[in-house]
Amino acid sequence: MSACAVVASLLVTPFGPHGSIHAQAATGTIRGKVTNAAGAAVPNAQVFIAGTQNGGQTGADGSYSITRVNVGTVTVRVRMIGYEPTEKVATVAAGATATVDFSLKTSAVSLDQVVVTGTAGSARKREVGNSIGQVSTADLPEVPTNVSNLLAGRVAGVQISGGTGNAGSGSAIRLRGATSLALSNQPLIYVDGVRTRSDEYPRNGIFQGATQRGANSYGSPLNDINPDDIERIEVVKGAAATTLFGTDAAAGVIQIFTKRGSQGAPKWTTQINSGFQRLQQFGTDSVPLLNMDDYVRDGGRLGMQAQVAGGTQNNVKYLFSFGADNSDGVLELDNERKYQLRANVDFSPMKNMQFSWNTAYNNSLITQTPAGNNAQGVTLNAFRQNRNYFGTANPDTIKLVYGQQLTSNIDRLLLGATTTWTPLERFSSRLTVGFDRSAIENRNVRPYGFPGAVLGIIQNQVWSNKIISLDWANNYEYTTGDFKATLSAGTQYINSMVGDVVAYSENYPAPTNPTVASGSLRNADENRLKNITGGAFSQALFGFKDKYFVTVGARVDGNSAFGEDFGFQTYPKASASWVVSDEGFWGEKLGTLKLRAAYGQAGRAPTAFAAVQTWDPVGWGTAPAVRPLNLGDPNLGPERTTETEIGFDNTLFNGRFSIDFTWFKAVTDDALFFVRNVPSSGFLNSSLGNAGKIQKSGVEAAINATLLEKENLGIRVGLNVSTNQSKVLDLGGTPSFSIGNFGWVIEGQPAPVLRGRLIKNEDEIGAPIDTTVNHTFGPSQPTLILSPSLNITTWKGISISARGEYQGGAFINEDASFQALSRSVLWPTCTRAYAAIAASQPLTPRETLTCIPRNARQDMFIFPADFFKIRDITVTVPLGKLIPNTASSSLVFSAQNIFRKNIGMPLFDPEMSGNDGFNVGARYISEHIPAPALFLTSLRISF
Known part of the structure; x- marks a missing residue:
């Protein structure tokens, strides 16, 4: 029987005699509505019967329905991020319906909220000794376009950067800054407990000869996930919280939980999004788009989402969703068509077993414009005008590069199955099996007659990453009097397989629609890589009087990238929390206060084959041969990051003010650097070695306050603050070294630091x-x-929200200006200098050293990367039942990325990047355009 048939049978047929679910006459129904203090509906709130798994989520209108409730007196509980947990007692009669409505009080910090990430099982925030950032999509006012933008500026200690204005471009994510100088700093990504790919997709460029011949942008697997399917996101930012995830978890963990079905009749929600995106100024007032005016447009956007969720009397809950989006980019050939499907099903095959099945599919068809640092692209040639590769600024000539065809087809399938078995009241066992397949086909075609490649070039790359994961966790609870212990143990297995096949050819015999077989010169390449991590963990959580908590645990890991003499690695953890506000001496007017502290270790495994001595197969004439490639190290192991964090969670004034504060310090031992080998060994390439020690520390604070909460006027403000200071403590005896883009690793300095030429009296x-x-x-x-953030609720529930972000303290190499000025391009930052030279007037030192081409040096273009941005401004208008035959509807107007103020850098957007991926050690800016502003209107309807 097919999987679809099994699911269909669950929806309509009671189970058989073994573990069967029979109709029970002595049950009733509870229904009601959940609102906030202003009377507005609270969607996606968890409503359930205490002591059972019977419950579900509220709909868009705040309503809920729970069937098959046992007759008698029961306690109904409501949980929602951003609100105080609430419960009411209800009396249920056989065959009858009881109505229980809730009005929730605002509270950004609730000690009884349940979290999952960083623990062996679910735990209340009062029990957890480390900080966990949470984002609930029900609280998001704007129209979410992708998960990266959804996170930007919302969680203290989270930095999103490195994107470009190309269609399909993704962003790098850093949690508490960089942890490694040689390995990936992208956090681990889990979706419903399933490990997924976090690093970028390969870009669509020619890998034979000049690698820049493409659009030079990278897609993010994180943005394959439909943000409208997400219920909440949990973020843990360091080793003190990620120990149980073991090797590879030192850079943090982002865990995404998607929406689930709920008991009752099907509830339909749909939304239609429309709008456009526009490139904002990134040059000077006189040249706002740096000569790109003839090559950009307002890119239209149209999309829709549909979702149905419900449950049957057989205790089957389901959610199905579909999304489609068609987006034209601001560059004239850019387009992205995205199609997304999801099916989540939960049911109980027997009384003491719960089963969840999650399926998500994404298909993205991306067409890109040749751009970036590309001699055969529009951006570089437009920037450089008549000093470009065509020798002319004529747009019709430059647009000849539009003949290049750049297409990427992303195919993503994510499967997960979780079984929770509770054979005893106090013992449960959870098994999650996951499969994540991310695949991309990059096709790069320069046709016959293309400038710079007259006879034509074609390359086709088929790349895929398959991750198979297994997570088994067992929990036992023991309670006696005021003492409670939760003992956990389990194992994890991750198998990641990456492979690609690249076919290349050039010189077509005729102007036809080419394939790789069309070229007279052909080349091919294939790469395969497998990395396996296996580990076991244990944890014990002890609680006393529900206000004193201590957690201890450990993870033991092995990884296929470790050297053969290295063995297994053990990572310990310990944390404690004290709910001070539950003490007798604490006055009720002082609100709630929890003190917490955590210590833990996590690792980052070296790249595959780094520990192995390898040889590169080459040919010499007609004879096969090999040459030394990587020396290898049998003692090579992971970087080990040890982190300590101390903090508190505090609410005051009946939950109207809250602060979540954390201080952290992380030290990475055995830091991996590329170390030069002794030439006499015959291996001239540098190899990875455990050679250094680096440190980072800082504070994080999430402050939220409700200034006013009336029926027709509510004002809420928030501020996330995070600092981060890094330092290289030890280089293991090696000298200071460069990691490119003027980034240097120097003992006693930040990791890394930018070095260059300082013009002391530049103005x-x-x-x-x-x-x-x-x-x-x-x-x-x-x-x-x-x-900072602001939310104002006004008459009839109309709300206005705004969110901004300031980033400061960083420096970046702005290389695009140097490349133009050194080629005698008339550049807008030199307008005054050109006038002064014409009038025989003196120049400033900076003008002398940069505006006169022979004086220009690449290391004189290092600038502060400080900026302030308005991430979004959103207006939400509730329409109630204005649309006939609907339960509720709303209209949302959202403007995103509409304002930026640079502080120190004259051109470009400091969040831009060069041609490197998400894990470049020191970012730089090359001939790209920044991410555009986005203006969207969304009509949301519930049935």
Whole structure:
């Protein structure tokens, strides 16, 4: 029987005699509505019967229905991020319906909220000794476009950056800054407990010869996930909280939980999104788009989402969703068509067993414009005008590059199955099996007659990453008097397989629609890589009087990338929390207060084959041969990050004010650096070695306040604050070294730091030049991030929200200006200098050193990367039942990324990137365009 047939049978047929579910006459129904203090509906709130798994979520209108409730007196509980947990007692009669409505009080910090990430099982926030950031999509006012934008500025300690304005471009994510200087700093991504790919997709570029011949942007697997399917996101930001995830978890963990079905009749929700995106100024007032005016447009966007959720009398809950989006980019050939499907089914095959099945499919068809640092792309040639590769600024000539065809087809399938068995009241066993397949086909075609490749070039890359994961966790609870212990143990297995086949050819015999077989010169390449991580963990959580909690645990890991003499790695953890506000001496007017502390270790495994001595197969004439490639190290192991964090969660004024504060310090031992080998060994390439020690520390605070909460006027404000100071403690005896883009690793300095030429008196007209060579400017990662937010609720529930973000303390190499000025391009930052030269007037030192082409040096273009952005401004208008035959509806107007103020850098957007991926050690800016502003209108309807 097919999987679809099994699911269909569950929806309509009672189970058989073994573990069967029979109709029970002595049951009733509870229904009602959940609103906030202002009377507005609260969707997606969890409503359930205490002591059971019977319950579900509220709909868009705040209503809920729970069937098959046992007759008698029961307790109904409501849980929702951002509100105080609430419960009411109800009396249920056989065959009758009881109505229980709830009005929730606002509270950004609730000690009884349940969290999952970082623990062996579900735990209340009062029990957890480390900080966990949470984002509930029900609280998001704007129209979410992708998961990266959804997270930006919402959680203290989370930085989103590195995107470009190309269609399908993704962003890098850093949790508490960088942890490694040689490995990936992307956090681990889990979706409904299933491990998924977190690093970027390969970009669509020619890998034979000049690799920049493409759009030079990277897609993010995180953005394959439909944000409208997400219920909440949990973020843990360091080793103190991620120990149980073991090797690879040092950079943090993001866990995404999708929406589930609920008891009762099907509830339909749909939304239609429409709008456009527009490129904002990134040049000067006189040249706002840096000569890109003839090559950009307002890109239209149209999309829709449909979702149905419900449950049957057989205790089967389901959610099915479909999404489609068609988006034209601001570059003239850019387009992305995205189709997304999801099916979540939960049921109980027997009384003491719960089963969940999750399926998600995404297909993205992306067409891109040749751009970026590409001699045969529009951006570079437009920037450089008549000094470009065509020797002319004529747009009709430059647009000849539009003949290049750049297409990417992303195919993503995510499967997960979780079984929770509770054979005893106090014992449960949970098994999650997952499969994540992310695949992309990159096709790059330059046709016959294309400028710069007259006879044509074609390349086709088929790439895929398959991750098979298994997570088995067992929990036993023991309670006696005021003492409670939860003992947990389990194992995890991750098998990641990456492979690609690249076919390349050039020189077509005729102007036809080519395939790789059309070229007279052909080449091919294939790569395969498998990485396996296996580990076991145990944890014990002890509680006393429900206000004192201590957790201890450990994880033991092995990884296929470890050296053969390295063995297994053990990562311990310990944490404690004290709910001070539950003490007798604490006055009720003082609100709630929890003190917490955590200590833990996690790792980052070296790249596959880094520990192995390898040889590169090459040919010499007609004879096969090999040459040394990687020396290898049998003692090579992971980086080990040890983190300590201390903090508190505090609410005041009946939950109207809250602060979540954390101080952290993380030290990475055995840091992996590329170490030069002794030439006499015959291996001339540098190899990874455990050679260093780096540190980072900082504070994080999430502050929220309800200033006013009336029927027709409510005002809420928030501020996320995070600082991060890094330092290289030890290089293991190796000298300071460069990691590219003027990033350096130097003992006693931030990791990494930018070094270049400092012009001390750069703005003094007519002054003699005073410079310092190899000046240390500062870190490449921001040291301060501020994210303010404002929400105003007015008449009839109309709300206005705004969210901004400031990042400061970082420096970046702005290479695009150097590349233009060194080629004698008339550049807007030199307008005054050109006029002064024409009038025989003196220049400033910076103008002398940059605006006169022969003086320009690449290391004189290092600038502060500080900026402030308005991430979004959103207006939401509830329409109630204005649309006939609907339960509720609303109209949302959202403007995103509409304002940016640079502080120190004259051109471009400091969040831009070069041609490197998400894990570049020191970012730089090349000939790209920034992410555009987005204007969207969304009509949301519930039936």
